[in-house]
Amino acid sequence: MKTSRRDFLIGTSTVAGSTLVVPFSALAAQKTPRKAAKKKAEGEEDVSTNEDLMREHGVLNRVLLIYDEAMRRIQANEKFDPAVLTKAAGIIKSFIEDYHEKLEEDHIFPRFEQSGSKLTELTVNLRAQHAVGRKLTEKIAATAKSGDTKALNSALAAFNRMYRPHEAREDTVLFPALHSVVSKHEYDAMGEEFERIERKTFGGDGFDMAVDQVTELEKQFDIYDISKFTPDAV
Ligand SMILES: [Fe+2]
Ligand SMILES: [Fe+2]
Numbered sequence: 001m002k003t004s005r006r007d008f009l010i011g012t013s014t015v016a017g018s019t020l021v022v023p024f025s026a027l028a029a030q031k032t033p034r035k036a037a038k039k040k041a042e043g044e045e046d047v048s049t050n051e052d053l054m055r056e057h058g059v060l061n062r063v064l065l066i067y068d069e070a071m072r073r074i075q076a077n078e079k080f081d082p083a084v085l086t087k088a089a090g091i092i093k094s095f096i097e098d099y100h101e102k103l104e105e106d107h108i109f110p111r112f113e114q115s116g117s118k119l120t121e122l123t124v125n126l127r128a129q130h131a132v133g134r135k136l137t138e139k140i141a142a143t144a145k146s147g148d149t150k151a152l153n154s155a156l157a158a159f160n161r162m163y164r165p166h167e168a169r170e171d172t173v174l175f176p177a178l179h180s181v182v183s184k185h186e187y188d189a190m191g192e193e194f195e196r197i198e199r200k201t202f203g204g205d206g207f208d209m210a211v212d213q214v215t216e217l218e219k220q221f222d223i224y225d226i227s228k229f230t231p232d233a234v
Contacts, residue, residue, distance in 0.1 A: 049191040050175045052198075053108070055207060056100045057167045062214045063088050063096075064163060067140075067156045069221050074153045084220050085144040085152070087213070092137050095210040099201055101130045103194060108174070111181045119177055122169065129166050133159065 047055075066088045073080045109123040136159045143152035179187065198206045218224040 047191060047195065049187055049194060050178065052191060052194050052207075053100070053103070053175055054171055056096070056210075057171060059091070059207070059210045059214055060096050060100070060163060060167055062218065063092055064160050065223060066214070066217055066221055067160050069223050071153055071156050071160075074149050081220065082144040082147065084217050086141055088217055089137050089141040089144065091210055091213055091217075092133075093141075095206060097130070097134055097137065099198070099206060101133075103197065104170070105130065107190060107193070108178065111178065112174070115181045117177070117181060119174060122174060126166060126170065126174070129162055133162065133166075136162075 066084065070080060070085055072078075105127060109127060112119045112123050136155050139155040140152065140159065143149075143155060182190070202209060215224065222228075
């Protein structure tokens, strides 16, 4: 473990560093075998650009499951601790909106937009959905606090309905196509740069911290045991 994990993301409004497209070709050229050896010696994982983005979607998906459970409880008139939702919305804000989506907006989407790719139409829609998602997260946090369960349910439903196709399209269409708009060197350098931004933003491995936090919330909502999702009979 590189730094304290607890309560790192929740309730903070960390902002990822750069707002510009980093010249990855220049970074790739600077990458030396010595640096790679040092990295291995420090025990850091080598996570590729797409693996990095896709596993962040895994965290997003686990929050969607928490939102699903909240909607189920609202509709069944079952009690739940609204603080779980406030914290889940906090993970979305700090880890997904202010970090993951910022990486996409600053480093991934411009690669397609600047190369005149036919996927630009998709990135325009994805950007618009990020903006709507931020408003929905504010609404989820506010209604969880105020206890307006009808408005909360409607914001949760809108969020989940939008983000499932959003991340599925990124995983299956946009991210795989990244290889066609950047060179292998640039792709590798992007992975390095993402790692640097992650450490700068969270003071350590932000992904591990987010997984720990979402795990804790799943336990509080009694949905952590994965066997609960297996149907009784098939
Ligand atoms: Fe996105
Ligand atoms: Fe994404």
